[in-house]
Amino acid sequence: xxxxxxxxxxxxxxxxxxxxxxELINPxxxxxxxxxxxxxxxxxxxxxxxxxxxxxxxxxxxxxxxxFEDFYAYVQGKVNAQDExxxx
Amino acid sequence: xxxxxVITGIGIYSCIGKNLAETTQSLYQGKSGIILDxxxxxxxxxxxxTGFVDSPNLKGVLDRRSRIMLPEQGEFAFVSTDEALKVAGxxxxxxxKSSIGILFGNDSSAQAxxxxxxxxxxxxDTVMVGSGSVFQTMNSTVTMNLSTIFRLKGIxxxxxxxxxxxxxxxxxxxxxxxxxxxxxxxxxxxxxxxxYSMGNFDALGAFSIREDAPHKASRPFDRDRDxxxxxxxxxTVILESLDHALRRGATILGEVIGYGFSSxxxxxxxxxxxxxxxxxxxxxxxxxxxxxxIDYINAHATSTPAGDASExxxxxxxxxxxxxxxxxxxSMTGHECWMAGASEIVYSMxxxxxxxxxxxxxxxxxxxxxxxxxxxxxxxxxxxxxxxSNSFGFGGTNSSLIIKKWENK
Numbered sequence: 428x429x430x431x432x433x434x435x436x437x438x439x440x441x442x443x444x445x446x447x448x449x450e451l452i453n454p455x456x457x458x459x460x461x462x463x464x465x466x467x468x469x470x471x472x473x474x475x476x477x478x479x480x481x482x483x484x485x486x487x488x489x490x491x492x493x494x495f496e497d498f499y500a501y502v503q504g505k506v507n508a509q510d511e512x513x514x515x
Numbered sequence: 516x517x518x519x520x521v522i523t524g525i526g527i528y529s530c531i532g533k534n535l536a537e538t539t540q541s542l543y544q545g546k547s548g549i550i551l552d553x554x555x556x557x558x559x560x561x562x563x564x565t566g567f568v569d570s571p572n573l574k575g576v577l578d579r580r581s582r583i584m585l586p587e588q589g590e591f592a593f594v595s596t597d598e599a600l601k602v603a604g605x606x607x608x609x610x611x612k613s614s615i616g617i618l619f620g621n622d623s624s625a626q627a628x629x630x631x632x633x634x635x636x637x638x639x640d641t642v643m644v645g646s647g648s649v650f651q652t653m654n655s656t657v658t659m660n661l662s663t664i665f666r667l668k669g670i671x672x673x674x675x676x677x678x679x680x681x682x683x684x685x686x687x688x689x690x691x692x693x694x695x696x697x698x699x700x701x702x703x704x705x706x707x708x709x710x711y712s713m714g715n716f717d718a719l720g721a722f723s724i725r726e727d728a729p730h731k732a733s734r735p736f737d738r739d740r741d742x743x744x745x746x747x748x749x750x751t752v753i754l755e756s757l758d759h760a761l762r763r764g765a766t767i768l769g770e771v772i773g774y775g776f777s778s779x780x781x782x783x784x785x786x787x788x789x790x791x792x793x794x795x796x797x798x799x800x801x802x803x804x805x806x807x808x809i810d811y812i813n814a815h816a817t818s819t820p821a822g823d824a825s826e827x828x829x830x831x832x833x834x835x836x837x838x839x840x841x842x843x844x845x846s847m848t849g850h851e852c853w854m855a856g857a858s859e860i861v862y863s864m865x866x867x868x869x870x871x872x873x874x875x876x877x878x879x880x881x882x883x884x885x886x887x888x889x890x891x892x893x894x895x896x897x898x899x900x901x902x903x904s905n906s907f908g909f910g911g912t913n914s915s916l917i918i919k920k921w922e923n924k
Contacts, residue, residue, distance in 0.1 A: 446579045467580070470646035477643065 428506050430499045437502065440475050454496040461495070476502060482509050516695035520688075521921060523765040524603025524753030525861045526595035529854075530566035530708075530746055531847055534598055539865045542873035543894055547730035547847050549744050554710055555717075562722035564732050566746025566849035567708065581664050583647030585656075586627045588705035588854075591749035592619060592657045593664065596701055599751035600665075604765055605699075607666070616669025616697050618688050619657045620680025620704035622853040625711040627651035657705045657749075669697050675853075677908025678815075680704055681750065682856025686774035686914055688754045698759040701751060704857035708747030716745065719784070721819055733850075734877035735816035735843035736823050736885035743817040746849030750858035767921040769864055773802030773903075779911025786825040786907065788832070791815075794913035795833045798903065802917045808901050809839045809917065811872055813863045815905040816843035817850045826905060827884035839903075840895065841888045842875035856906035856914060867899040867920055 428436075434454075442449050445462045452461060464472065473484045482505045492498045525535065530548025532538030541548070548566045555563040571594050573582055585593065600606075605615070631644045631652060650659060655673040662671045670691055674684040681704020688700040706712075716722070723742040725732040733744040760767055775798030779790035799806060812830060816823045830838060844862045845851070851858050866872055871894055878885075878892040901919045 444579075465580075467646035470642060471583075473642050474645045477640070483640075 428503060430503055433499045433503050433506065434495070436479065437499065440479055444471060444475050452495060454494060454499070456495055458492055458495055458498050480506055482506070518693050518695060518756040518758065520692045520754055520771045521757050521760050521767045522752055522769040522771065522864065522918065523755050523760050523767055524599040524605065524751070525768065525864050526598030526602065526751040527748070527858060527861045528568065528571070528591045528594045529748035529750070529848060529851065529858055530568045533568065533594070535602070535865065538862070539869055541847065542844065542862055542865060543869070543871055545847060545874040545876045545894060547733070547876065548746065549729040549732055549849050551726050551729045558710055558714070560714065560717045561720065562717060562724045563726060564723055564729055564744045565708065565713070566744065566851065568748050577664065581660070583645065584650035585660050586624050586651040586707065587709055588621060588624070588707040588747065588749060589651070589657050589660045591747070592661060592703060592705040592751070595703060595749040595751040596661055596665070599701070599753050603753040605753070610665055610667065613699065614669040614697070615667050616691070616700040617658050617662050617667050617671050618674055618684045618700055618702050619661070620674045620676065620684040620853050620857060621654055621657045622675040622677055622680050623707060623712065624652050624654065624656050626707060626709040629711045661701070667701070670700060676912045677910060678850065678852050679856050679906035679908040679912050679914040680853040681858065682904065682906035682914035682916055683776065683912070685752055685754065685771070685857060685860060685916055686776060689771045689774050692754055692756050699753070699755045702754055702857065703749060703751035704854035705749040706747035706852045706854035712747065713745045723818060731877050733818045733846050735814065735818045735846050735875060736827065736881065736888070736890055737878050738880040738882040740818045740820060740823065743819050743845070744849035746851045748851060748854055748858065750854055750861045752857055752860055769867065769918045769921055771916065772804070772919050773798035773915070773917035775799070775801065775915040777913045779913070781911055784909055786822045787911065788825050788828045790911050791826055791905065791907055791913050792829040792832055794915040795829060795903070795905070798915040798917050799833070804901065806834050809903050810899045811863065811866070811902040812839050812841045813859045813902060813904040814841050814843040815907045817845055822907070824882070824884045826907070827888055831884070831887045836887060838889050840872050841890045842873055844873055846876040846878070847873070856904070859904045859906070860916060860918065863902045863904055863918065867902060870898055871896045872899065
């Protein structure tokens with residue numbers, strides 16, 4: 428999947444789960460500030476990702492993700508690794 | 516230090532009304548809130564009868580974080596508390612400058628527990644329950660959520676005392692204020708109403724199976740009753756010291772003058788006469804009034820033969836004949852369990868404010884014990900200056916509250 432495809436899939440879930448305006452989400456925006464995430468909300472972010480992409484998120488994986496672009500790249504890496512594993 | 520304790524706000528979300536106005540009308544009309552729930556039958560309940568009220572839509576009212584931590588009974592309690600605070604004239608600005616407490620009755624959160632464990636079993640991963648689940652599952656869910664939503668800074672805990680939880684919450688609030696530890700406490704009771712909330716209670720065979728006539732099923736004190744009907748919702752009662760209420764210019768609705776309690780010290784579910792009688796006598800003694808001054812008793816009577824008979828004997832032993840008017844609003848609402856002790860204070864307050872006594876509907880024929888009481892089968896327009904409300908629960912926990920009309924003195 429490309430990052431654009433990842434973003435197109437993720438954004439509706441983020442808008443739904445965190446009840447924010449779609450327009451606020453852009454690749455350079457800060458993930459934590461935009462979604463107004465506190466420590467509890469990261470648990471729900473894990474649920475959103477695991478439910479929709481099928482891979483396990485390890486505790487602490489999200490800690491170094493600053494922007495949405497970083498977030499999409501992280502998901503893309505995991506999805507592609509998952510696809511490769513399935514093809515081997 | 517001994518303070519007088521007054522009621523300045525009430526709120527209700529029940530199967531006979533989602534606010535005070537609707538509920539007053541239902542009480543006056545003797546309207547039943549009981550339905551037959553086909554889902555319960557499919558799920559394996561012996562009785563599909565239940566009181567029913569829709570969950571409120573709180574999207575746009577509460578933020579996402581607050582909503583995902585609230586179980587059904589927490590949503591009910593938010594609505595009843597919001598209404599009670601408005602009646603009391605207490606806004607967020609006042610709360611932020613005060614040390615208001617919360618004591619709420621709640622004794623289960625079955626749906627949240629079952630839903631969470633269904634997810635864990637299916638996914639094999641605890642994280643998939645999300646961040647709100649743990650705050651929904653605990654017995655203290657109502658107080659932990661409402662204290663966060665309303666930013667309360669006083670006493671904060673849940674009272675779990677089976678079907679007298681709501682009544683004890685008001686009794687404890689009364690004691691905290693009377694003895695000077697708090698100026699103002701949000702008291703009440705909440706009861707979940709979902710499919711999972713009553714399965715194991717249904718297992719005891721204590722529920723009415725008069726499924727062909729749901730409105731006739733709950734018939735406390737009637738000779739032909741066959742069991743209780745479970746129900747739910749939430750009720751809130753705002754207690755304040757008289758000084759605190761006068762200082763802020765609040766409208767005073769009533770005064771709590773007695774709280775009696777006892778434990779049967781006997782069987783876990785079979786009632787006794789002595790236990791309830793002790794609570795009744797303690798409340799009356801504390802209130803320093805004579806039994807003749809009590810105009811109305813809102814009975815605990817749930818529509819079970821043993822429970823109704825024991826309470827009828829206790830009331831007769833204390834009040835004799837002719838005793839005060841008696842009715843059980845459970846004839847309309849069903850048994851609101853953890854909420855009942857608080858909701859029945861709200862129902863009785865509405866009667867006192869509006870000059871009537873709600874009927875004990877379906878009271879067609881008395882039995883030997885109920886024949887000795889002054890039970891009203893029809894609505895009666897009459898002045899209530901003082902009422903008593905009984906609540907009894909599993910484990911033999913008993914609570915009686917006495918409330919007096921406020922007459923500026």
